[in-house]
Amino acid sequence: MAKTIVEKIFSEQCGRNISAGDVVMAPVSGAMLHDITGPLAIDKFYEMGGDRVFDPAKVIMMFDHQAPADSLDAAENQKKMRIFAKEQGIYNYDIKEGVCHQVTMEKGRVSPGDIVVGGDSHTCTYGAAGAFATGIGSTDLGFVLRFGCLYFRVPETIRAEVSGRFSDLVGPKDLILKMTGDIGADGATYRAIEFCGETIERMGMAGRMTCCNMAIEMGAKAGLVPPDAVTRRWCEEYTSCTWKEFVSDPGATYHSTRSFDVSDLVPQVAVPHNVDHVVDVTAVAGTPVDQVFIGSCTNGRYEDLAEAAQVLKYRSFSNDVRVLVIPASRTEYLKALRAGIIERFVEAGALVEAPCCGPCMGGSFGLIAAGEVSFATSNRNFRGRQGSTSGEVYLGSPATATATAITGKITDPREVA
């Protein structure tokens, strides 16, 4: 029977014929835990009679949400995880490498066809590598650490076919915001989204990660890009990555198909306080902002920083705006540093912070006060997400964020470029 990628991955990993709708216990090829959801997962592992984790080589650990530790509680949580890693023989990237999803991908800890879980909702990012990757809670994660498998309801797939070429200064973030606005915050609940079509085929890994990252904002269990030549080149960079081709069969059964044409797409902005409240930038242009955040697992890669630098050129940021630039990882930081981009941000008046989640998790640093407005390249604008519940968060692309940081109000990047 013709299968979707998701059905193929589960059938292969479970060694039997599996279709959407089945509830299965499936083996897990990778389990990611970070400083927020990890400590509770370790407790659950022991409560389930855990002694040794199922396979230390398949456990991926790092600290990014409160890194370096910003409180005594955070320090204690991280200490607990460090001890666990040592005892179990788990390699711990600690606070050195950056945001969990970027690090997991750039260390090649995911291969096409894998089933990967993580204690973070944006684990769906790894679908860019052609893996089935999904976010889970700490008890599920403890179960995985203990047994190496987890129960899944195999999801139906929404096929998102994307065509057309992006205009200048419009890109993957604008596409995924547009899609989120169209599909809605719960429009893909319990489904997988398969991103395909000529626009996706031309897109590099960075853009594919941005798209898959935000699949959860539509409620999806996973977002995937069919592994192709781009994925293959990426995979070949890592000895830990095993290349495998997985494509949906012609005639596979989809939940639905949605078509998007990016030819006429303009920069998109998600307005407070829902990610699916998406408008053209022109609709909110002129809104004054207090803080701009360029970074996160959604848009903190070299390509994003380069896009920001392309808009910035030799200008300065507005004196009325606090600008935080946080590369998603040490590797991406170094690439931007060597290209002279970091120097430009610093000259322009930005605070360039060490790789971590930054203001995105709303509990560490870079918080906004009551009545303040943040413009961010991250993935969520929920009330209170970046600090005060009386603050407001707008979401957009690195280009739009940079234009906004230059003028001090929400600005169409095509107008300043």
Place this chain on the structure above:
Amino acid sequence: MRVWRFGDDIDTDAIIPGRFLTINDPAELAKHAFEGTNDAFAREVSPGDVIVAGRNFGCGSSREHAPLALKGAGIGMVIAKSFARIFYRNSINVGLLPVICPDADFIGENDSIVPNLAAGYLEASGRQLPIEPVPEFLKKIIDAGGLVSYANQLHGEDICTR
């Protein structure tokens, strides 16, 4: 018993804000549930109270601290028109009952609510409101009181090949 009403798209940042995620104790988390968006909740909630919400309850972050905070507050059951996937799963795993009831709007503030999972309805002050059936596998976890107890019941069996 009090019914706490919430609208659509209540995210886990609202249920428990990010700055409290270093706390892992349910009773401590409960003190900060809905802080900043519904401050009366933590102050006035009593054991046995019920949450009744609209669509997509618990969207956003995978933080299990969200159902734990509600459980710590003594909430026994969350009724919603629909749930975000990770929250739904986390709730069952930690022993907080999520009930999908498309007619949740019909539940009144002062209704006493009795779920009848087996028969597929909620009784709210004499009315029967249909609820979505729970898959067989999840029923076993609910009956065990959560995933930890379920896993411990299976001790010795080869869980992964079931």
